[in-house]
């Protein structure tokens with residue numbers, strides 16, 4: 111018999127599963143090392159600045175938390191919807207919708223104490239995200255229009271809408287910049303540690319992640335959502351009301367993304383600007399996938415991507431490597447992780 | 462010298478030992494049955510001979526010479542042809558074009574000439590086909606003949622048929638057997654894969670029995686009996702489960718009136734179906750696969766919205782209702798495709814609870830202890846080989862089916878819609894499922910049993926309805942139903958006419974209305 115190889119579908123043993131992300135990280139670094147070398151830097155040094163250095167100082171470590179905060183929200187939003195097999199790619203627009211609603215309400219609550227002002231603003235942001243998620247969700251459950259396309263297109267629509275508002279009614283009367291007036295001081299999110307920038311939004315994000323973990327794993331809604339995500343027709347057969355459940359999942363997901371918008375407005379920027387979101391909605395999709403649709407995984411992934419974002423700045427400052435390396439690492443990591451998740455279901459054998 | 466000899470064939474699929482050191486020999490000019498339960502490894506063994514799989518161990522000899530068969534091309538070269546369970550014809554081409562497709566002699570594509578060649582071959586082998594017909598216009602039986610002719614056209618001297626009768630009505634089976642007999646007298650060697658004892662006894666010279674991947678033995682037909690073969694197949698004699706006696710008809714539980722529905726392609730799949738299922742009876746639905754049984758099962762499970770007509774269960778009107786309303790009306794449903802009812806990535810306990818979560822919900826939270834307890838209880842009661850936290854996809858087919866039954870029956874249904882409930886199951890699981898259905902009937906439930914296994918329908922049903930092209934073409938009381946009568950109905954020969962004559966009074970009345 112000649113020697114030949116064949117591929118069989120056969121899931122990896124259980125002990126392999128925790129190793130998969132580690133392997134993904136190592137492979138990613140092996141691939142991106144080529145770019146680091148091309149930029150005439152030492153890859154080991156580069157990865158030190160990338161991954162370790164930001165954690166050695168209090169200020170930079172706290173910045174990791176700040177940059178992870180919106181990703182925790184959008185990652186939670188994507189995780190929640192994806193668990194039900196609802197591919198909400200609209201986190202970006204829903205986040206901005208939440209930001210706009212939060213900023214609008216934040217202007218009006220000046221007379222209230224923070225104990226009232228902040229919860230009202232948070233609710234407004236949630237509602238904004240829900241509203242922006244509503245149209246594609248209804249199209250999906252009523253007319254079976256593919257939500258991947260509609261949620262994605264709604265992002266563009268909202269970014270034009272923000273631009274219209276900021277260049278129109280909300281244009282700053284003093285500076286003339288396209289940014290909203292500053293929200294009331296009573297609506298500012300308090301910092302979590304005096305003197306550092308991480309704010310209430312971070313705590314809220316962690317609460318939301320914990321909450322979606324509970325909903326997904328411990329409630330009838332969560333079981334129904336997961337059953338749809340894992341086998342829609344079988345779930346329907348078992349009596350799950352698929353359309354209704356998807357609608358709920360889509361709206362809550364939109365609301366969570368909206369909270370991410372409020373958090374950026376009330377914790378960091380204090381007014382609405384067009385550049386409020388640095389693709390947080392899209393990065394949230396990466397967070398959800400890296401986290402394997404598990405809220406705890408999403409939390410780790412968001413923190414890790416926050417670290418890479420800050421790390422990219424420190425590499426570029428210390429070694430002159432372009433700051434875009436961070437984006438490349440992020441994208442490569444996504445591809446490698448997805449490949450690992452798929453490939454671990456196969457093995458190559460001698461035929 | 463044997464036409465083909467397999468020695469010590471072993472084949473693994475991951476943990477599954479599909480063939481375990483199997484020997485098999487085929488004489489020139491014999492019809493040799495390969496008999497065994499579903500999953501015994503028959504298809505695997507023959508796919509190895511035809512080069513579709515490669516064996517992990519073992520040798521193949523063709524006409525005394527060791528042969529290295531690594532692809533169907535090698536097999537064809539060695540004079541081996543195979544008609545697989547799923548046909549490989551191109552529907553939009555003619556019979557003749559299908560036959561020369563992939564045939565290694567050049568690019569001769571003149572229709573007249575090919576058709577003549579094919580007609581000659583068909584005449585030579587006594588196989589009736591029209592070379593110029595488009596394959597998509599052919600019946601299943603005709604397509605099978607084309608498949609056989611395709612092998613013969615490529616000079617096969619060894620022909621493998623994988624469960625050729627599974628898709629045929631009884632009358633077509635007779636035609637097939639005539640063809641096979643003729644080929645045998647021409648000196649062809651034929652492997653006939655089957656799990657049906659009567660067919661094997663009818664046509665084969667020798668019989669090789671496989672069980673769970675291993676060779677049980679090879680016997681000559683003259684030296685064995687259906688009983689003997691059955692015990693070789695299953696290790697113990699069985700097929701014991703069947704209905705006893707006639708029960709008095711109870712009140713009507715399920716009433717289907719003038720039901721019509723479209724299939725996925727938007728074509729009519731159900732045409733004015735009217736049925737009644739009474740308390741304490743099993744109504745069997747027989748028919749060749751693809752005559753609307755799938756859609757009937759779906760429509761009566763809330764998975765296919767009817768285009769017209771009514772579905773009533775007790776006082777509930779379930780026309781167009783969603784599956785949860787069926788559950789609420791105490792209709793227990795077993796889907797045709799197990800994977801269409803269970804979510805493989807969820808645990809057994811979650812799947813068992815999914816149909817009605819309310820009893821497992823306290824103040825908005827799932828009571829995981831109760832869900833696990835429910836699963837433990839059902840696993841014990843239904844003898845499911847699994848633990849509550851196992852992912853359902855890791856279960857064998859029989860255990861998956863028991864999970865579905867446990868879920869449906871645990872809610873004490875008044876009506877049970879079971880589609881192909883024993884398809885692909887081993888004897889033990891089959892007996893178990895049939896026993897459960899009879900138990901439900903005896904307790905007063907009304908059971909609609911949709912099955913392509915005529916023996917099953919005959920063994921269990923109090924009345925039998927036959928479907929043909931989306932219609933119910935006849936309903937017979939079990940004692941009047943013979944195989945030949947059912948076969949005629951299944952083939953559409955008695956469509957329309959015979960049906961009304963054999964309808965019991967009530968249904969005849971509703972038809973007339």
Ligand SMILES: Nc1ncnc2c1ncn2[C@@H]1O[C@H](COP(=O)(O)OP(=O)(O)O)[C@@H](O)[C@H]1O
Nearest residue numbers: 474477479497498499500501502503504505506
């Ligand atoms: N391609 C395959 N991959 C994995 N398992 C397979 C494959 N083909 C067959 N098997 C397994 O091998 C066993 C024998 O199957 P098969 O030869 O199809 O049985 P039979 O034809 O006798 O019904 C079964 O357990 C089946 O699940």
Ligand SMILES: [Mg+2]
Nearest residue numbers: 500503504505
């Ligand atoms: Mg088979």
